[in-house]
Amino acid sequence: MIQTKKNKTGAFLGLVAAVVVLALVVVLENTLPSTSQLFIVLKKGAVYSLVAVSMNLLNGFTGLFSLGQAGFMLLGAYTYAILTVPVAQKDTVYYLYGGSALNFSLPDLFGGVDTPQGLILGVALAILLAGCVAALFAWLIGLPVLRLKSDYLAIATLGFAEIIRAIFQWQALGPVTNGANMITQIPTFTSFNIKNADGEVILRLSAFVPFLVAILCIAVIVMLINSSYGRAFKAIREDEIAAEAMGINLAKHKMLSFCISSFFAGVGGALFAMYASNAQAKVYTSTMTYEILLIVVIGGIGSVSGSCIATFLYVAASEWWLRFLDSEMWIFGVKVPFLRTGFRMVVFSIIIMIVVLFFRRGLMGDKELPDLFRPRPKKTARKAGEHNG
Amino acid sequence: MLRIDDLRVNYGGIEAVKGVTFEVPEGEIVTLIGANGAGKSTTLRAIAGLVKPASGRIHLQAEDITGLSPDRIVSKGITLVPEGRHVFPDLTVLENLKIGAYLRTDSLEDDIKWVYDLFPRLKERSWQAAGTLSGGEQQMLAVGRALMSRPKIMMMDEPSLGLAPLVVKGIFEIIKEINRQGVTILLIEQNANMALHTADTAYVLETGRLTMSGTGKELLNDEAVKKAYLG
Numbered sequence: 327m328i329q330t331k332k333n334k335t336g337a338f339l340g341l342v343a344a345v346v347v348l349a350l351v352v353v354l355e356n357t358l359p360s361t362s363q364l365f366i367v368l369k370k371g372a373v374y375s376l377v378a379v380s381m382n383l384l385n386g387f388t389g390l391f392s393l394g395q396a397g398f399m400l401l402g403a404y405t406y407a408i409l410t411v412p413v414a415q416k417d418t419v420y421y422l423y424g425g426s427a428l429n430f431s432l433p434d435l436f437g438g439v440d441t442p443q444g445l446i447l448g449v450a451l452a453i454l455l456a457g458c459v460a461a462l463f464a465w466l467i468g469l470p471v472l473r474l475k476s477d478y479l480a481i482a483t484l485g486f487a488e489i490i491r492a493i494f495q496w497q498a499l500g501p502v503t504n505g506a507n508m509i510t511q512i513p514t515f516t517s518f519n520i521k522n523a524d525g526e527v528i529l530r531l532s533a534f535v536p537f538l539v540a541i542l543c544i545a546v547i548v549m550l551i552n553s554s555y556g557r558a559f560k561a562i563r564e565d566e567i568a569a570e571a572m573g574i575n576l577a578k579h580k581m582l583s584f585c586i587s588s589f590f591a592g593v594g595g596a597l598f599a600m601y602a603s604n605a606q607a608k609v610y611t612s613t614m615t616y617e618i619l620l621i622v623v624i625g626g627i628g629s630v631s632g633s634c635i636a637t638f639l640y641v642a643a644s645e646w647w648l649r650f651l652d653s654e655m656w657i658f659g660v661k662v663p664f665l666r667t668g669f670r671m672v673v674f675s676i677i678i679m680i681v682v683l684f685f686r687r688g689l690m691g692d693k694e695l696p697d698l699f700r701p702r703p704k705k706t707a708r709k710a711g712e713h714n715g
Numbered sequence: 716m717l718r719i720d721d722l723r724v725n726y727g728g729i730e731a732v733k734g735v736t737f738e739v740p741e742g743e744i745v746t747l748i749g750a751n752g753a754g755k756s757t758t759l760r761a762i763a764g765l766v767k768p769a770s771g772r773i774h775l776q777a778e779d780i781t782g783l784s785p786d787r788i789v790s791k792g793i794t795l796v797p798e799g800r801h802v803f804p805d806l807t808v809l810e811n812l813k814i815g816a817y818l819r820t821d822s823l824e825d826d827i828k829w830v831y832d833l834f835p836r837l838k839e840r841s842w843q844a845a846g847t848l849s850g851g852e853q854q855m856l857a858v859g860r861a862l863m864s865r866p867k868i869m870m871m872d873e874p875s876l877g878l879a880p881l882v883v884k885g886i887f888e889i890i891k892e893i894n895r896q897g898v899t900i901l902l903i904e905q906n907a908n909m910a911l912h913t914a915d916t917a918y919v920l921e922t923g924r925l926t927m928s929g930t931g932k933e934l935l936n937d938e939a940v941k942k943a944y945l946g
Binding site: 558560564565567568571572573 | 763765784785786788789790794795797801802803804805806810813814815817818860861864
């Protein structure tokens with residue numbers, strides 16, 4: 327049928343686009359100076375894209391308004407960090423608690439972070455487990471809270487995220503979570519730069535790695551959305567009564583969407599720990615969830631490519647393009663008014679308000695990037711249909 | 716084919732269905748008529764598994780299906796076209812149809828073709844968002860979507876609701892056609908005239924109880940029915 331043919335070309339184009347993006351990232355990284363702000367934007371953007379898409383899966387495609395994303399990221403970040411601190415460093419990291427309760431580290435099991443297989447296998451496994459832990463917690467809290475609707479679900483998940491954050495800072499769990507202190511010495515994105523025998527970097531991969539993981543995860547989410555499960559999620563979003571009458575098990579599918587979304591938020595949390603070089607509970611506040619919600623809304627609720635585009639625009643604007651507004655500037659001996667620390671956020675907020683005013687349904691609405699290049703058939707017929715409804 | 720025994724359903728704190736017993740023979744069109752609040756919709760919702768009956772039994776052929784979950788009931792071959800159509804507005808017509816077949820794992824192509832043959836208008840609008848269709852087209856889509864589950868029995872809740880008389884006539888023609896192709900139909904309607912003309916067997920439901928039954932023709936000529944429902 328036409329549909330499957332379309333899916334095949336779509337998958338092929340997606341694959342090509344992914345390879346091109348990855349190649350571009352490697353080239354940029356090895357030609358531009360590594361101090362460029364661009365790389366902060368690329369790394370953080372890749373991480374946030376994944377989290378934004380995972381939130382969109384739940385909020386945009388299944389219609390479950392959840393605000394627990396930062397909590398699941400925290401679970402992922404801590405799982406990753408706890409499992410990857412090298413055994414030799416544990417006493418330094420956990421010095422307040424006289425060492426860690428866990429006396430192993432995943433990279434060390436495969437030969438240590440300094441060997442390629444130890445680094446790759448250890449980190450990959452830790453990221454995977456980070457997702458699994460987040461998904462497990464999602465399942466546990468999903469049992470009671472997924473009965474709730476809209477705003478009530480948002481409040482319950484927000485509360486969960488705050489509780490998790492408090493628990494991870496609890497002194498009694500110090501030997502595992504390092505209490506209110508951050509867990510450091512974990513493998514980061516820069517650990518993946520390839521060095522020669524003298525310790526000089528010969529190939530930078532520190533932006534390539536988050537892109538690779540994010541692209542793989544987003545590809546899985548896109549495949550899920552295009553599968554019959556994805557159709558069921560959308561049916562639940564559109565009309566629960568009809569979805570149930572069509573034989574879609576509401577509880578099961580909501581739980582599935584919630585766990586999968588949380589799994590990828592957990593993976594995103596692990597990546598964020600790698601980006602920040604540490605895991606620290608106080609970073610994963612509700613503000614972070616709102617940041618991601620903002621990205622999802624700006625990109626378009628129900629659009630994966632919208633979320634990705636909005637992420638990079640958001641991160642670039644907040645971390646890079648508007649930086650100059652925070653420092654004083656003199657032109658021909660005249661001080662430019664208003665420019666001072668904090669002014670960046672004022673301008674940034676105004677830009678966001680303008681975007682929301684002019685793009686009521688986000689930059690992309692519920693369309694995807696390829697839809698923009700495809701002529702929409704029968705536009706006139708649809709218009710006519712609207713009137714005699 | 717479908718047998719309802721002494722069905723009682725509580726809905727919103729009141730007993731909406733107070734011991735209803737009736738049968739839907741295979742291959743027939745059966746209709747339940749009655750005023751607002753008579754318990755028609757609740758009866759259908761109970762059969763579909765969307766509300767749990769307080770007591771009573773529902774049998775499909777020899778099998779007791781009382782209290783099964785809605786997805787199990789759909790997979791047994793009973794489907795519901797909900798009141799007010801409830802199409803998925805932002806999904807295309809084709810996607811709507813595919814969701815109707817959600818529990819099936821076999822090929823859908825023949826059935827999509829079947830539905831498009833029944834409703835050529837839907838084929839023309841295959842790639843349109845369902846929310847942009849007219850009311851009549853949405854009702855066609857709701858029926859087509861229900862047929863995609865390959866039902867033995869299709870239950871319809873007020874298919875004429877809010878539609879122009881000419882459109883209603885078209886919908887009932889299609890219902891008869893679907894029935895001729897082997898689908899048993901249980902229809903509830905406030906539009907008693909149309910429903911009784913179409914039905915083989917009809918029941919009158921009043922405040923949660925069945926008060927009358929007969930063939931569609933018999934009830935059409937019944938004085939009490941004429942007075943209460945046909946005006």
